[in-house]
Amino acid sequence: GHIVIMGWTRHTERLVEELRANLSDKHIVLLNTDGPVIRTASITTVRGDPTRTKDQLKASTDKAWAIVVSTGDDSKTILAVLHARRLNPQALIVAEALEEENIDPIRQAGADRVVYTGGLGGDLLASAVFEPSVPRLIADLASSVEGIADLVEEPATSYAGKTFLEALVEAKKTEDKLLVAVVKHDGMIIASPPPDYRIEDGDKLIVLVKSHREKSS
Amino acid sequence: GHIVIMGWTRHTERLVEELRANLSDKHIVLLNTDGPVIRTASITTVRGDPTRTKDQLKASTDKAWAIVVSTGDDSKTILAVLHARRLNPQALIVAEALEEENIDPIRQAGADRVVYTGGLGGDLLASAVFEPSVPRLIADLASSVEGIADLVEEPATSYAGKTFLEALVEAKKTEDKLLVAVVKHDGMIIASPPPDYRIEDGDKLIVLVKSHREKSS
Ligand SMILES: [Ca+2]
Numbered sequence: 001g002h003i004v005i006m007g008w009t010r011h012t013e014r015l016v017e018e019l020r021a022n023l024s025d026k027h028i029v030l031l032n033t034d035g036p037v038i039r040t041a042s043i044t045t046v047r048g049d050p051t052r053t054k055d056q057l058k059a060s061t062d063k064a065w066a067i068v069v070s071t072g073d074d075s076k077t078i079l080a081v082l083h084a085r086r087l088n089p090q091a092l093i094v095a096e097a098l099e100e101e102n103i104d105p106i107r108q109a110g111a112d113r114v115v116y117t118g119g120l121g122g123d124l125l126a127s128a129v130f131e132p133s134v135p136r137l138i139a140d141l142a143s144s145v146e147g148i149a150d151l152v153e154e155p156a157t158s159y160a161g162k163t164f165l166e167a168l169v170e171a172k173k174t175e176d177k178l179l180v181a182v183v184k185h186d187g188m189i190i191a192s193p194p195p196d197y198r199i200e201d202g203d204k205l206i207v208l209v210k211s212h213r214e215k216s217s
Numbered sequence: 218g219h220i221v222i223m224g225w226t227r228h229t230e231r232l233v234e235e236l237r238a239n240l241s242d243k244h245i246v247l248l249n250t251d252g253p254v255i256r257t258a259s260i261t262t263v264r265g266d267p268t269r270t271k272d273q274l275k276a277s278t279d280k281a282w283a284i285v286v287s288t289g290d291d292s293k294t295i296l297a298v299l300h301a302r303r304l305n306p307q308a309l310i311v312a313e314a315l316e317e318e319n320i321d322p323i324r325q326a327g328a329d330r331v332v333y334t335g336g337l338g339g340d341l342l343a344s345a346v347f348e349p350s351v352p353r354l355i356a357d358l359a360s361s362v363e364g365i366a367d368l369v370e371e372p373a374t375s376y377a378g379k380t381f382l383e384a385l386v387e388a389k390k391t392e393d394k395l396l397v398a399v400v401k402h403d404g405m406i407i408a409s410p411p412p413d414y415r416i417e418d419g420d421k422l423i424v425l426v427k428s429h430r431e432k433s434s
Pocket residue numbers: 139140141142143144145146147148149150211
């Protein structure tokens with residue numbers, strides 16, 4: 001299955017770049033009315049309105065593995081998600097919310113995961129006033145193609161049964177990785193668990209790794 | 218000195234909230250033409266165009282301690298920064314860049330720190346596809362008023378002379394803090410330094426702490 005990206009906003013270019021770097025085997029279909037026309041071995045552009053079913057079908061939305069909706073307008077995003085979910089009950093649907101109050105409606109429309117991008121810019125501008133290194137580190141951690149470090153999610157299997165402190169020391173010593181958080185089976189995140197927290201089989205870890213990837217153009 | 222926030226965008230509300238939570242002693246003056254009129258003990262709204270000197274003076278920009286510029290338009294931001302810098306050579310000026318290519322011009326106009334918010338949304342949308350816990354953790358870490366954890370910058374004094382591994386273990390055991398990065402004197406960030414990295418007096422640390430603050434309304 002391919003990935004359909006609906007809409008063209010100032011986030012789309014980096015979205016495509018990150019998906020290319022991390023899911024290089026997935027073909028990407030861009031569906032929008034106004035973005036640049038990109039056609040490579042792995043990317044196809046389809047001209048069409050993400051809020052129209054017939055245009056979604058041009059992008060084979062019904063056969064997609066994942067659908068990412070970022071239209072720059074929450075009401076359009078909701079309509080696009082509703083149609084996409086109707087065409088494709090199985091696909092993973094990720095959508096951007098510009099306003100906090102639209103997170104739930106977009107989820108109700110059928111999105112599995114909603115990313116609220118509105119708050120983050122304000123958070124980072126504020127941090128730049130009183131702790132300027134923090135927004136720089138966060139921007140680095142958020143991107144796998146920029147900067148020197150990256151947060152990745154991985155199974156905790158090899159650390160199951162150990163305490164967080166034991167795992168922290170072992171991961172740092174043997175692999176130079178920094179364990180940052182545990183993700184429970186239900187998705188709950190325990191950031192920086194207490195030293196004696198015991199890691200369970202089935203937990204996932206969020207790990208800070210050094211990024212050795214060359215910056216892609 | 219007070220903080221002047223120029224412009225009103227979808228980032229401004231959270232920006233104000235974070236500044237209130239972290240710099241509660243600083244009065245905030247909002248300068249814009251179209252935001253809500255907020256008047257509290259600690260916030261004043263001034264109606265005016267951030268790109269006009271006479272309006273900047275209405276907000277006492279010349280006496281400000283810090284100026285944050287987020288206009289939603291990089292060319293307006295540049296003009297606002299140029300005037301602000303001319304009126305106030307000493308103030309800390311933080312500005313938002315919407316496009317990556319405008320980071321340098323905004324800095325040249327006189328901003329001390331430029332936050333590029335355009336890339337981050339795309340990074341987080343992409344991560345939501347292949348590692349959904351990561352954008353949730355990043356959103357939490359970026360905000361000190363939302364979520365359960367926070368990244369803060371603090372002097373490394375008490376760990377000077379120790380290796381990163383020693384400091385990592387001690388901070389986790391005694392204070393339940395997670396050391397994430399070292400910031401050198403020149404601002405260079407070493408994310409997750411090697412185990413034998415020796416912390417110097419004058420280094421700063423970026424630390425993940427549990428957030429005990431009540432969510433503000
Ligand atoms: Ca990175």
